[in-house]
Amino acid sequence: MGQLSCKTCDCKNKEQLTEIKFTEPDNTIMDDTSKIEEMHEVPETNLAMLSYIIRIQANWKAFQERKMCRVLSKLIPKFTFYLNREEMRETLSSTHPPPPHRENKLTYRYKDGSNYIGDWRGGFRDGYGTMTWISGAQYSGNWSWGVPYGYGKFTFPDGDHFEGFWKDFKASSREKVNSESKRSDGYFWLHQKQQFLIKEAQLDPLSPSNLEKLTKIYQKLQFINAQISDSIKISTNAGVPSHKVSIGIRTFRQKIYQDGSLYIGEWKGNRRCGRGKFVSRIGESYEGEWKNDMEHGSGKKSYSNGSTYIGNFVMGEREGHGEMRWEEGNVYRGEWRKNEIEGIGECCWIDGRKYTGEWKEGKSEGFGVEILSSGEKYEGEWSNGKREGKGILEWSGILTEGVWKDGNFLK
Numbered sequence: 001m002g003q004l005s006c007k008t009c010d011c012k013n014k015e016q017l018t019e020i021k022f023t024e025p026d027n028t029i030m031d032d033t034s035k036i037e038e039m040h041e042v043p044e045t046n047l048a049m050l051s052y053i054i055r056i057q058a059n060w061k062a063f064q065e066r067k068m069c070r071v072l073s074k075l076i077p078k079f080t081f082y083l084n085r086e087e088m089r090e091t092l093s094s095t096h097p098p099p100p101h102r103e104n105k106l107t108y109r110y111k112d113g114s115n116y117i118g119d120w121r122g123g124f125r126d127g128y129g130t131m132t133w134i135s136g137a138q139y140s141g142n143w144s145w146g147v148p149y150g151y152g153k154f155t156f157p158d159g160d161h162f163e164g165f166w167k168d169f170k171a172s173s174r175e176k177v178n179s180e181s182k183r184s185d186g187y188f189w190l191h192q193k194q195q196f197l198i199k200e201a202q203l204d205p206l207s208p209s210n211l212e213k214l215t216k217i218y219q220k221l222q223f224i225n226a227q228i229s230d231s232i233k234i235s236t237n238a239g240v241p242s243h244k245v246s247i248g249i250r251t252f253r254q255k256i257y258q259d260g261s262l263y264i265g266e267w268k269g270n271r272r273c274g275r276g277k278f279v280s281r282i283g284e285s286y287e288g289e290w291k292n293d294m295e296h297g298s299g300k301k302s303y304s305n306g307s308t309y310i311g312n313f314v315m316g317e318r319e320g321h322g323e324m325r326w327e328e329g330n331v332y333r334g335e336w337r338k339n340e341i342e343g344i345g346e347c348c349w350i351d352g353r354k355y356t357g358e359w360k361e362g363k364s365e366g367f368g369v370e371i372l373s374s375g376e377k378y379e380g381e382w383s384n385g386k387r388e389g390k391g392i393l394e395w396s397g398i399l400t401e402g403v404w405k406d407g408n409f410l411k
Helices: 014-018 034-040 045-076 086-091 184-200 209-237
Strands: 115-121 123-130 139-146 147-155 161-166 253-256 260-266 271-279 285-291 296-303 308-312 316-327 331-337 340-348 352-358 363-371 378-381 386-395 398-405
Touching: 014 386, 147 184, 161 184, 161 386, 184 209, 209 296, 209 308, 209 316, 209 352, 316 398, 331 398
Parallel strands: none
Antiparallel strands: 115 123, 123 139, 139 147, 147 161, 253 260, 260 271, 271 285, 285 296, 296 308, 308 316, 316 331, 331 340, 340 352, 352 363, 363 378, 378 386, 386 398
16 A cells, blocks of 8 residues: 655645546557657667656656545545545555556455456546445446546445436535535435435434544444345355355265254265254254354354344354344344454344444443433443443433443533
């Protein structure tokens, strides 16, 4: 990842890049290597000098790419679910300058599981392409310098979509857009949609200072929900042989154990490996992926007490992303570590209470939002399952901001 800072730059024209012009590429620009080929009669000393000049030009282009990213980062709103700053920065390089023309590359898979296939200009999505996020949202259309620009279609996981022109990405940073043309811009629609989803999830901040934390929590929950959906698909197909069986890497058979337990699925040697279903003598069952005779990967486990878990497993333990439904009706969706609730997650109790935020060892820990059945909403810090530290409380339209200790309001 290249340095985006321009502290070492003493140029006098720093403000020139504040006005970004999105234009079509000039296909007549020659590649630098072709210039060398045309000058085959130039003496070796001159070629060495030319090579040195080309390296300087390449470094200058790389600098321009990073500076363009800085400018865009200031213009693009900081907290957005899609098309955000981190997403754009991930594909930039400090060693590979942007070419003078567009390139069509293979699919790029982002760290969070999203992927893009289409045209590039260096590390920027540029030209025509399709971006599919892990949540299921998708944008197909024209891009320029890493962001949609021109005609395109954005589809949310719920099926809602916008098809039209994308030009004013600063529209989402303004609270009000009076111009009808601006309201019909894709960026304004995207901003409105995201604000609606935050409010629908009851994560609209009581304090503007909590916007960043709540946005990150919402984004994480979208990723977790997508992972759980994948686990559901895998568990549904647990009894169906995969392609690895057809090519001979694994076998598929049924085995009845001495205690009456039953397994039907894939094997590697004498160990359960791949997809399979297991039903124990006491009524517990597991449908999903296996490794070395242990539940490993994605799957669904039903316990004898009536509880069910669907999500990720690591060597027989709940770890990663998953949903737990207890027999009494409480539901948790979020992150797990060594069979314990830990990370980001949301829990809904049968009494109407809901907590969304950070967890540690099965208890609220860090920052989170609690909503009671009475309508009371607390947004702030937690420790050991109790309100602890700075927070803000909303009740009957009245906001109370202060400090909590051991679950009680101090001041």
